[in-house]
Structure formats: structure tokens, C-alpha cells
Amino acid sequence: MAKQRVKFTFPPHLVQEPIIWRLGKNFNVVTNIRRADVTEDRGWVILELEGDLEEIEKGVRWVEEQGVRVDPVPGDILEG
Amino acid sequence: MSFANTLRCRECGRHYPLEPMYVCEFCFGPLEVMYDYEGLRKHLSRRRIETGPLTIWRYRDLLPVDGEPVDIGAGFTPLLPAPRLGKALGLKRLYIKNDCVNPTWSFKDRVVSVAATKAREFSFRTLACASTGNLANSVAAHAARAGLEALVFIPADLEQGKIVGSAIYGPTLVAVQGSYDDVNRLCSELAERYPWAFVNINIRPYYAEGSKTLGYEVCEQLGWRIPDHCIVPVASGSLFTKIYKGMKELAWLGLVEWRRPRMSAAQALGCSPVVEAWERRSYDIRPQRPNTIAKSLAIGNPADGYYALRVINETGGYGVAVTDEEIIEGIKLLAETEGIFSETAGGVVVASLKRLATQGLISREETVVAFITGAGLKTQEAVVEALAAPVLIEPTIASFEEAMAQRQKALSTSRR
Numbered sequence: 001m002a003k004q005r006v007k008f009t010f011p012p013h014l015v016q017e018p019i020i021w022r023l024g025k026n027f028n029v030v031t032n033i034r035r036a037d038v039t040e041d042r043g044w045v046i047l048e049l050e051g052d053l054e055e056i057e058k059g060v061r062w063v064e065e066q067g068v069r070v071d072p073v074p075g076d077i078l079e080g
Numbered sequence: 081m082s083f084a085n086t087l088r089c090r091e092c093g094r095h096y097p098l099e100p101m102y103v104c105e106f107c108f109g110p111l112e113v114m115y116d117y118e119g120l121r122k123h124l125s126r127r128r129i130e131t132g133p134l135t136i137w138r139y140r141d142l143l144p145v146d147g148e149p150v151d152i153g154a155g156f157t158p159l160l161p162a163p164r165l166g167k168a169l170g171l172k173r174l175y176i177k178n179d180c181v182n183p184t185w186s187f188k189d190r191v192v193s194v195a196a197t198k199a200r201e202f203s204f205r206t207l208a209c210a211s212t213g214n215l216a217n218s219v220a221a222h223a224a225r226a227g228l229e230a231l232v233f234i235p236a237d238l239e240q241g242k243i244v245g246s247a248i249y250g251p252t253l254v255a256v257q258g259s260y261d262d263v264n265r266l267c268s269e270l271a272e273r274y275p276w277a278f279v280n281i282n283i284r285p286y287y288a289e290g291s292k293t294l295g296y297e298v299c300e301q302l303g304w305r306i307p308d309h310c311i312v313p314v315a316s317g318s319l320f321t322k323i324y325k326g327m328k329e330l331a332w333l334g335l336v337e338w339r340r341p342r343m344s345a346a347q348a349l350g351c352s353p354v355v356e357a358w359e360r361r362s363y364d365i366r367p368q369r370p371n372t373i374a375k376s377l378a379i380g381n382p383a384d385g386y387y388a389l390r391v392i393n394e395t396g397g398y399g400v401a402v403t404d405e406e407i408i409e410g411i412k413l414l415a416e417t418e419g420i421f422s423e424t425a426g427g428v429v430v431a432s433l434k435r436l437a438t439q440g441l442i443s444r445e446e447t448v449v450a451f452i453t454g455a456g457l458k459t460q461e462a463v464v465e466a467l468a469a470p471v472l473i474e475p476t477i478a479s480f481e482e483a484m485a486q487r488q489k490a491l492s493t494s495r496r
Contacts, residue, residue, distance in 0.1 A: 004269070005108055009367065020234050026458075034108045035186065042364060044109045069367060072268035074384030077280050078235070079188075079215040080262055080315060080376025080425075 002053040006060065009069040010043045019066055020045065027059035028052065046073060087285055088113040090122040092416045094109040098144065100202050100277065102284045110383065111285045112441025113144045121333050126304060129296075129335075134191050135291040142329060144195055144286050150196035150226040154189035155293050157181050159301035159449070164417040165430070169437040170291035173447040174390075175307070177298055177418055179454070184245070185222050186423070187319065187453035191290035192279060196222040197225075199277030206231055206276040212269040212422075213242055213260035214376055214454055220249035231276060233267050235260065235338070247459065260370070260380075282314075288384075291319045298449050304336050307383060307396075308446040311433050313425040313453055314345040314354050317388030323451070324391050344397040344485045345388060346432035348372035348407060348424075354392075358399035363389050372485035373404045373462045374424040376454060398441055400432035407431055408466045411456060429453075 008019070016036060024031045024058050028044040029051040064070050088094040091109025095326050102111055120393040120476050124141050136155030156176045166174035178270030182189040192215070194353050197205050210233040214426040230251030234243065238255070247253060256263045279287045299306055305443030306327050312320045331338035347355045350372025353365050365385040370378035382388070392399055402410070407424055410431035422430075429450050436442045456463070471487055473479040 004272075005103065009122055034106070037364075048108070052160070071367065071381050072265055073103060074281050075259070075316065075385075076264050077278075077378045077383075078210040078233075078263045078265055078379075078383045079210065079280060080211065080213045080378060 001044070001050060002056055004049045004060075005073040006047060006049060006058050007071045007073055008045045008047070008063065009071070010038070010045075011067055011069075012041045014067055015039075015041065015043050017066070019063060021070055023049075023059050023063055026056045027062065061076045082144055082146050083115045083117075083123070083141060084113050085116050086114045088114045088332035093268050094436070100198075101202075102282050113289055115142070115144075117329075117332055124333055124335070126300075126335055129300065136193060136290065138291050139296050142296065142326075144289055145194060145197045145201065147197055147201040148199060148224050150193055151192070152183040152189065152225050152306055153227055154182050154193045154290075156297060159298055160420075161403040162418050162450070165414060166189050166293075168413065168417055170432055171437055171442060171446070171448055172444050173336045175298075175302075175431075175449045176414075176420060177294065177449055178417060180292070180420065180422060180426070180452060180456070184214070184217040185458060186218065187291070187294065187451075188214045189222070190293050191287045192218040192222045192400045194290035195222050195227050195277065195279040195283045195287035196228065198283055199228060199279075200226055200324055203277065203279035203330050205229055205489065206274075208271070208276040209233070209280060209320060212238055212245075212375055212378075213245070213458060214294055215279070216251075216327040218245040220246040220251040222339060223251060224249040228277075233338075235263055239461075242458075252286040256452075259379075260361045263423045266371050272411065290324055291322035292326030292329065294319070294321040294451065298323075299327055299330050299336050302447070305447075306336055306339050306341050307329070307449045307453045309342045309344065309442055309448045310434040311344050311359070311436070311448065312378055312451045312452065314382070314388055315425075316382045317345075317354060317378040317384030317386075319453070320388045321384055321391050321426055321449075322346055324395070330472075340395055342397045344432070344436065345392055345393050345399045347399070347401045349401040350463060351380055351472075352399075353376045353380060353397035353403035355384060355390050355401040357385070357389055358392055365389070367380075372407075372424075374407055375459070376425045376426050377428060378422060398436060400435050402428055402431040402435065406435075408463055410434065411463055412466065415456070416453070422452045423427050423456050424462050425454055426452040426456070
């Protein structure tokens, strides 16, 4: 079993969509929200994903295809 | 013995032991080093600092390390009065903090020196980072000095010239095929999987503390005084927040009198998530795809962006984003007035300073410090086309004098 800590940033048109619920339902991934800030027109959620690495990667790809930005929790680490 | 006593979550306030970890296990908030300030107050004095080495390690008591420093001579760089640049901008008390003169020619030596020391203390054998330039140079150099393996991840399309400054120290360079986002994601996953000291991931709380030394030095070099206004380049936002933290700590410890410096953030317009949020009067950072010549500031999703915004607002500072053309002009202006050749980040700072001065947002009497964080030889390609070509002559006096006369004529025409 693998774990990944990620940040989802939602564009306005996806704020009302149950993306995280679908991620857990459609893929064999446990989603565990730790911190979030969601308003009516924007939002981000920091969560842990747990499951087989392949299943997590498939799930994350699907989330990105929906239009959600997915970042690692440390932010951008590739520095100049 | 260090005066550092815990890591504390910047979001929920939970405390953790001083270990190689970077996020709160509870809320995944970032961790920051805390110190025994009461103990420090009794122990530390201006004199103790002044008799220390002429490097960042004169502030060792204020850094979270116990072991022998991995020291290649980072820090205690010149704080130069800049009267000619000041005159050009209408500022009477302008100073340049010239961090170009660090051992690998950028301020990253400050943070990496602390990170490498801590890595050795934690018994890591590998020092790692992902970088396109300055950070890679510094990690490779400090690993060499410390006798650690260096592992440096770079994007596969990085120009050859950018690789030399790291490759010379003998690290393992890994070129990753993919976008910047791909490199970020891969490295954060690798850092979870392998027992490496990844300087800005699992060592980040310690690494970031190295930037405080810029704040300490400026105050000490001003005669133990906090300046009125600091103009700082912002990438992840860590440097910006730590300079401010350094100045606050000196005041808490009674080493300087507290006066709030205005902290202004300088970014390139092509990657300005912090300034963009500041202009919207929001704390919500919207990640951007970088598109600027200021590669050393090209962080589209800054880890400390939110905290940088808090510092700007708390201090009454400004956010300024400048174009690539302004950056080149800024590099040239600094070089032509003060004899300092900075990389693009320095051009961002000078251009931002010019903008603030032109708009009357800095008063003529303020003590202003512009932080120039890296040397220009690293980013020559940014300015090469904006420079005058050499005057070509025959090896005769007549040819020389004719060429000079023509040049003089051209100059007087362009000034008219």
C-alpha cells in the first residue's frame, strides 16, 4: 500500500462537483482530507491518498482530466 | 548545543521533535523551527556575534544546528551604499546587499550550508535537490565539502551551460524528461521513498532558516539597526519571510531596537503568483505557469506564498511585478551605476525598486535595502543582445581616434 499527500486546486466551475467522492468510488483509493479552504467560486483541499501506487496514479490522472490542478503538498520544489 | 527546541506547525501549532520532517502529521501544514528565546537572550550579545567568523556561522546560536558546520564560506557579504543608483532613482539612503559574492555566487549557499550541516547531523549520506541553477550549484558544492553523495535532478531540456556550475563538483545529475510539474511531482515522491536529505523537502524547515542570516547581516552592517524598507525577490517566498523573521528575532533578543521594516516583494510578471494575489487583496495564491527570463524566480506554485503575503500586508509593503524588458534594464542599470553584475533576479529587484520610486511609494529619506541574490555570469544569455558591441579598430592611433570621435558623436545624438 502506498500513500501520497497532494493538494487539489479547484477551478470555479468544479467547486460544486463531488470530485473527491468520485475519486474514492471509481478507484480503489482511500481519501483522507486534512485541510481545505473552499468558497463558492474557488477552493483547495489538502488530502492523503492511500492505496496501490498504480491505482493512486490512475486516480490522480483522472482528477487532472476533470480540470483540477494536482500538486505535491510541498509546493514547487524545483528551484532556480 | 543549539537553542532550537522543536518544529512547530505553522497552521495548527502542533509541536514535533527536531527530526527530518517537513509537514505536520495532523494537518499537513508546513513546519518551522522554534527556539528557546529566553535562553538565547541570556547567552547572545552583539559582541559574541561580532567576534565570530565572517560567514553565516557568526550567527550559529540562531541556527538549528549542533554539528560542525559544512562551511564553504557562505555569507557576511557586503552591504554597499549605492549612491549612484540612488541618485538615478531619487533615493538618498539606498544600499545593495550583494549576495552575488557567495562561494557559488548566490544566496543559496546560506540555506544549503545549514541543510548540509543538518543532513550530516542526521546521518544522511546523500544530499539531494531539484533545480535549474543556483540551488543545484550550491548543493553539489556543499555535498563535495561535506563528503556526501550529491543527487541533483534537472529538467532534461536544461541548457548545457547551466549544468557546468553543478557538474564540476561531481554530483550525480539526473535529467528528467517532462514538464516542470512532472519534475516536481517525481521528486516529492522520490523524497518520500528514499533515505536522502532532500534539502527543500524533508530538510526544508532547517534549510529555510539559513535565509534569516540575510536579515541579521543587514541589521548588523547598518550598525545594529533595522532598515526602513527591504526589496526582496520572491520565488517560493521563503527568503522573503525569513529575512523578516531574522530582523524580528534580533529585536526579540534585544540586539536591535524594533521598528517594522516595510517588506516589498519583487517578482517577474511572467511568474508572479504572490504579487497577483496581493493586487487582488487576497490570500488565495493562484498557481501560474512560469514564462519569464527570471528562471531563478520561476516558481508557479510557491510553498510559502501565503506567508509572504502575510508579511507584505503586516509590514505595509508592496508587491511589484516587472516585465522581462524592465528586468534587463534593471540588470544594466545596477551594473552601470554600481559595478555589480547581477543575474535576472537582481534585475527584477532593481526594476521593482525603480517602479516604487517612480510612483512615489518610497520616500527619498528612507533607508532602503535592495537584496541582490545571485551573480550575472550565470544568466549572461538574458542580456547579451542588449549590450553595445565592441568598437572595432585597426591597430593604429588614427583608427582609434576616428572610432572614438564617431562614438562620441553617436552618444551625443542619442542623448539629444
